[in-house]
Amino acid sequence: MTDQMQYITLASRPTGAPTPDNFAFETAPIPDPAAGEVLVRVHYMSLDPYMRGRMDAGKSYTAATQIGETMGGGGVGEVIASNAEGWSVGDFALGMFGWASHALQPAKALRKLDPNVAPLTATLGVLGMPGFTGWHGLMEYGRPKAGETLVVAAATGPVGSMVGQLAKSLGLRAVGIAGGADKCALAVDTFGFDACLDHRAYPDAKSLRAALSDACPNGIDIYFENVGGKVLEAVMPVMNAYGRVPVCGMISWYNAGGLGAGAETTMTVPALWRGILVNHLSVQGFIISDFFHRLPEFIQDVAPKVLNGQIKYIEDIAEGLENAPDAFIGLLEGKNLGKLIVKLV
Amino acid sequence: MTDQMQYITLASRPTGAPTPDNFAFETAPIPDPAAGEVLVRVHYMSLDPYMRGRMDAGKSYTAATQIGETMGGGGVGEVIASNAEGWSVGDFALGMFGWASHALQPAKALRKLDPNVAPLTATLGVLGMPGFTGWHGLMEYGRPKAGETLVVAAATGPVGSMVGQLAKSLGLRAVGIAGGADKCALAVDTFGFDACLDHRAYPDAKSLRAALSDACPNGIDIYFENVGGKVLEAVMPVMNAYGRVPVCGMISWYNAGGLGAGAETTMTVPALWRGILVNHLSVQGFIISDFFHRLPEFIQDVAPKVLNGQIKYIEDIAEGLENAPDAFIGLLEGKNLGKLIVKLV
Numbered sequence: 001m002t003d004q005m006q007y008i009t010l011a012s013r014p015t016g017a018p019t020p021d022n023f024a025f026e027t028a029p030i031p032d033p034a035a036g037e038v039l040v041r042v043h044y045m046s047l048d049p050y051m052r053g054r055m056d057a058g059k060s061y062t063a064a065t066q067i068g069e070t071m072g073g074g075g076v077g078e079v080i081a082s083n084a085e086g087w088s089v090g091d092f093a094l095g096m097f098g099w100a101s102h103a104l105q106p107a108k109a110l111r112k113l114d115p116n117v118a119p120l121t122a123t124l125g126v127l128g129m130p131g132f133t134g135w136h137g138l139m140e141y142g143r144p145k146a147g148e149t150l151v152v153a154a155a156t157g158p159v160g161s162m163v164g165q166l167a168k169s170l171g172l173r174a175v176g177i178a179g180g181a182d183k184c185a186l187a188v189d190t191f192g193f194d195a196c197l198d199h200r201a202y203p204d205a206k207s208l209r210a211a212l213s214d215a216c217p218n219g220i221d222i223y224f225e226n227v228g229g230k231v232l233e234a235v236m237p238v239m240n241a242y243g244r245v246p247v248c249g250m251i252s253w254y255n256a257g258g259l260g261a262g263a264e265t266t267m268t269v270p271a272l273w274r275g276i277l278v279n280h281l282s283v284q285g286f287i288i289s290d291f292f293h294r295l296p297e298f299i300q301d302v303a304p305k306v307l308n309g310q311i312k313y314i315e316d317i318a319e320g321l322e323n324a325p326d327a328f329i330g331l332l333e334g335k336n337l338g339k340l341i342v343k344l345v
Numbered sequence: 346m347t348d349q350m351q352y353i354t355l356a357s358r359p360t361g362a363p364t365p366d367n368f369a370f371e372t373a374p375i376p377d378p379a380a381g382e383v384l385v386r387v388h389y390m391s392l393d394p395y396m397r398g399r400m401d402a403g404k405s406y407t408a409a410t411q412i413g414e415t416m417g418g419g420g421v422g423e424v425i426a427s428n429a430e431g432w433s434v435g436d437f438a439l440g441m442f443g444w445a446s447h448a449l450q451p452a453k454a455l456r457k458l459d460p461n462v463a464p465l466t467a468t469l470g471v472l473g474m475p476g477f478t479g480w481h482g483l484m485e486y487g488r489p490k491a492g493e494t495l496v497v498a499a500a501t502g503p504v505g506s507m508v509g510q511l512a513k514s515l516g517l518r519a520v521g522i523a524g525g526a527d528k529c530a531l532a533v534d535t536f537g538f539d540a541c542l543d544h545r546a547y548p549d550a551k552s553l554r555a556a557l558s559d560a561c562p563n564g565i566d567i568y569f570e571n572v573g574g575k576v577l578e579a580v581m582p583v584m585n586a587y588g589r590v591p592v593c594g595m596i597s598w599y600n601a602g603g604l605g606a607g608a609e610t611t612m613t614v615p616a617l618w619r620g621i622l623v624n625h626l627s628v629q630g631f632i633i634s635d636f637f638h639r640l641p642e643f644i645q646d647v648a649p650k651v652l653n654g655q656i657k658y659i660e661d662i663a664e665g666l667e668n669a670p671d672a673f674i675g676l677l678e679g680k681n682l683g684k685l686i687v688k689l690v
Binding site for chain 2: 225228232233247248249250253265267268269270272273274276277278279280281282283284285286287290
């Protein structure tokens with residue numbers, strides 16, 4: 001243990017895709033916990049698409065990160081000093097530690113982890129925020145019924161792979177979309193999707209739509225929306241009447257540089273709106289952080305299936321805090337394979 | 346009674362706004378009812394915005410009208426010949442009689458009306474399809490709660506005025522949007538809206554949005570969507586978290602000439618989609634014809650309130666079948682004041 005901690009701040013706001021110079025690597029003395037606080041040595045930190053939104057100024061679903069502020073995010077780590085009742089050195093904790101080697105946190109903001117129950121990293125992916133997002137969105141807003149067809153993009157990511165596997169376990173046809181033949185093979189072979197389309201193989205929404213129509217001979221009943229862009233445009237005309245569209249994200253637009261840049265879609269607002277009307281669609285935006293009261297229910301349902309191998313997951317682990325910016329930039333380009341995590345210890 | 350009937354067919358498909366030459370006035374011998382059928386002399390026919398969609402080729406929420414086919418629509422009339430059990434000459438009926446002086450219909454497709462219970466015309470508006478649309482959309486998808494704020498456009502129309510009055514009766518703040526100062530005064534004075542904005546007084550979505558923000562100091566919880574266009578664009582940024590958006594129509598785009606023409610909005614698809622995500626909006630398209638099983642419930646709830654004057658309604662009655670095309674063209678331009686009906690007898 002050094003007496004300095006390392007952390008990464010937002011140095012400047014990106015225009016379009018983030019670049020390494022949007023981030024600054026900084027050091028500071030390791031602080032001591034005040035009353036009610038613990039000091040955590042971060043072992044693993046999570047990198048997630050939503051972090052891109054926080055790099056922009058202005059209202060998002062979470063507050064914007066300020067210039068000079070540490071990049072936020074979830075992580076797991078070990079308590080190395082405690083000034084809080086119920087917490088001891090050596091305890092493991094899940095919390096919003098940010099992009100940092102160490103974090104001082106109010107104990108009440110942390111969740112204690114038993115590393116013998118599940119791997120620590122699982123609490124950042126399959127049993128954490130992304131898996132919970134997939135589970136809540138599908139079960140609550142997707143209202144899946146056996147025999148229906150579901151489509152989800154980023155099919156090998158931690159949200160998409162959860163959605164696809166849950167859908168399969170409930171008797172749906174699950175069609176994934178992913179970037180690259182390797183990911184598509186993984187979606188089918190490991191996660192059990194009935195089919196997976198490589199969106200890079202289709203130059204436009206029209207050609208992707210034709211492939212989707214083939215892969216979904218009975219149409220699409222649930223489109224779990226996490227990408228937007230070309231995929232949304234391709235999916236809409238294939239939706240069945242009374243379809244459901246849980247909306248948890250739109251990664252294809254996160255780098256589009258603000259609201260005005262209609263990246264990757266030629267669909268108009270009237271066309272989208274008319275599709276919702278004509279097909280009686282139910283579209284529900286949601287942010288998983290509003291539903292943490294349901295987390296125990298999720299864990300109870302899904303953890304046994306993860307531990308017995310019924311629900312599979314894949315992690316892509318980068319090494320070292322200094323590599324977090326490059327790993328994050330790659331995430332937005334779809335370079336990761338599975339849940340992206342940075343290992344710090 | 347003449348032995349010829351008159352009817353209006355679709356002569357050609359409009360590009361953009363319909364013109365009189367899209368319609369043809371025709372005559373034919375009055376037919377005799379076969380077994381199970383009745384012959385109806387139409388007294389009043391309904392003109393509704395959805396009819397514009399059926400004039401286009403291609404999939405809408407109802408089948409497209411074919412060239413040469415009689416324009417469809419609801420009406421009320423008197424049975425003048427019956428070959429069906431339970432129906433007698435002199436009975437009054439509600440049915441899909443089309444733009445026609447007479448209609449031959451299977452008796453099972455008709456609903457018998459008692460002209461002593463409510464005015465015949467009410468079954469085309471406040472107690473018919475438009476009123477039912479407002480009631481079902483608000484109660485089922487709007488999920489209104491006292492103290493919330495609702496916005497609806499076409500506020501003096503049969504849908505908007507129902508939505509606004511129901512919202513007021515449930516303790517919501519109701520803000521209308523309408524085209525013209527006279528309609529706005531009517532919305533407030535007759536239908537009890539708390540405020541009504543004349544969208545013609547605001548040249549763009551931005552200025553309308555500023556006025557909406559003033560009129561909705563606590564934001565918008567329910568946007569009952571029946572117009573799209575500039576109003577939708579103005580409303581979206583004013584929506585509160587967990588807002589609800591029942592979508593029953595988008596009249597501002599009906600004349601836009603197909604899906605590609607993004608009439609009257611500068612909002613992009615990513616901006617719309619992001620608004621749904623960030624504000625956890627619940628957007629639900631619906632077509633009222635799917636819910637006719639709930640009609641008795643609607644009638645039971647609303648008819649007493651109409652009859653005792655608690656729910657008010659206004660009708661705009663044109664005279665003569667030959668004037669239906671002009672009246673309909675005016676409807677799409679917002680020239681009507683209240684539910685538009687054509688009186689034939």
